[in-house]
Amino acid sequence: MSAHFKKLALIGIGLIGSSIALAARRQGLVEVISIATRRQETLDEARELNLGDIYTLDAAEAVRGADLVILCAPVGAYAALAEAIAPALEPGAIVSDVGSVKEHVVKVVGPHVPAGVHFIPGHPIAGTEHSGPSAGFAELFAGRWCVLTPTAGVPQAATDRLVGFWQAMGSMVECMDAAHHDMVLAITSHIPHLIAYNIVGTVADLEADTKSEVIKFSASGFRDFTRIAASDPVMWRDVFLTNRDAVLEMLGRFNEDLSRLQRAVRTGDGPALEALFTRTRAIRRSIINAGQETAAADFGRPHEQPPTPEPTPVRDHGGGDDA
Template sequence: MTRLYDRVAVIGLGLIASSLIHAMRRADLAGTITGYDASALHMAQAREDGLCDMLADSAAAAVQDADLVMLCVPVGAMGGVAEEIGPHLRPGATVSDVGSVKRSVIDAVAPHLPPDVTFIPGHPMAGTEYSGPRAGFAELFDGRWCLLLPPEGCDPQALRQLRALWTGMGATVEEMEPDHHDLVCAVISHAPHLIAYTMVGVADDLRRVTDQEVIKFSAAGFRDFTRIAASDPTMWRDVFLNNKDATLEILGRFTEELFALQRAIRTGDGDMLHDYFTRTRAIRKGIIEAGQDTAAPDFGRAKTRPGE
């Protein structure tokens, strides 16, 4: 693999950043990698693990010579970081990010960047429920999508290089428009996360069913919800606050449909329920055919089938 960038700066050294770094190293895509994180603990861990070639004392210091700057902080922190690094960016540098929301990040970041810098927002569609510099691994992006959202008139060479970086890290790149991105993600990720958080919160609240019972008997269904609802609180707070409109729109539709199903349960309309539950099967089939999940059954437990 050709080296694509001589100097890369990574701001925010969490799950996505550390995966990025491991993935760039695996394919030798970057020369020197300089990191910075606002958390003293994460800086100490990064130092101990030798995660980066260099650690800087500030975001501004980290970016000064960089050909590529990757913003890997929570969505709500992107604007502040951009404001800080703006004056220190090298002319001709590319700035990108990995935030889960795009419109608000673009609005917060773009105004702070000098005109001789190319900003190409991005969003890798991969993650786990863990966070911090020790959660990352080189294979996180393998076989996953990375969405890039180049603005109109984006420098084609800079875009080609960033696409090559993501491809080199194992991802498949697709371009998308920011508002559409935010709506798609509200459907497939943001609303489902809020719903899972809510359901786990209800279980936790319910006095007549003890936590012990919830934990002990948690089967497929709820167990998957608890996994989703274990995701990083800061990251998700920022996602919801920054993708407010799309998330609220999808939640509105969700509530409407939920009411219709509740009414069917209350009135005993079994045909409506059966039809609804039959229709939703088709999407699952599509996902398996598209290779986005395994068709192997979920056994509702840690152990897998012997022989697997």
């Protein structure tokens, strides 16, 4: 089953859309890439970056003749986009997306997809804190997972073709139920983002003096949280609006655990603290062993060189072994 497509339509061209354009082009997976955006400025930026072949503000125009359509816009825009493109979709085309939630996508896009068009929602588990068309790069998906949640009645051949497309861009692919995806991602992604946004917000509310000190001394832990709290605001708004139940369920567990930990701090329960802090190391080792993280200290962040030593001054004392 060929992973090659005649015309790929990307509806939206942010970090993920632009990375697909670059990776699909580099791997020779598509002949023509058409790009549709909502805003003229974004379209102009995509054209300057030479991300595609056809550029339009009309999503229906972009999907005409496409055998693969991927929605790469914020999930909140999906319903209107699906309605707009529906009449222009080719029979036999595959419609997919890259949204971080899947049950909601099935619910709002599914009803618009005409018979004979294959709707296979998807979610590449890859990204950075940067957004927009210039943030993409062809290596983004390499070694990362992509989850597909094929809808009822989609022929296996169509799913296999989309699996092949993602694999050719370097992804590992797993198919699962949309609801299961949303629960797993609530804990791996949505709660960490919520927590990071929250703590960075707590700092943003501090008095100006303290805030500038927090920025200064951020290398002690806080700065790690700011990376994920710098992710695209509209995309994340939509995640929390559309995966509410799973997020609230997992947030409940997090809060229970935090209350217990808070009590251990208040009562000075050293053994409980040390036991938790020891247990958590194993999880990181598992992630590194699974190839989803670098083992390098500090994520492999660059470290500056210290200043060049000045010439050793003349000393008037005896000195030691190393003098």
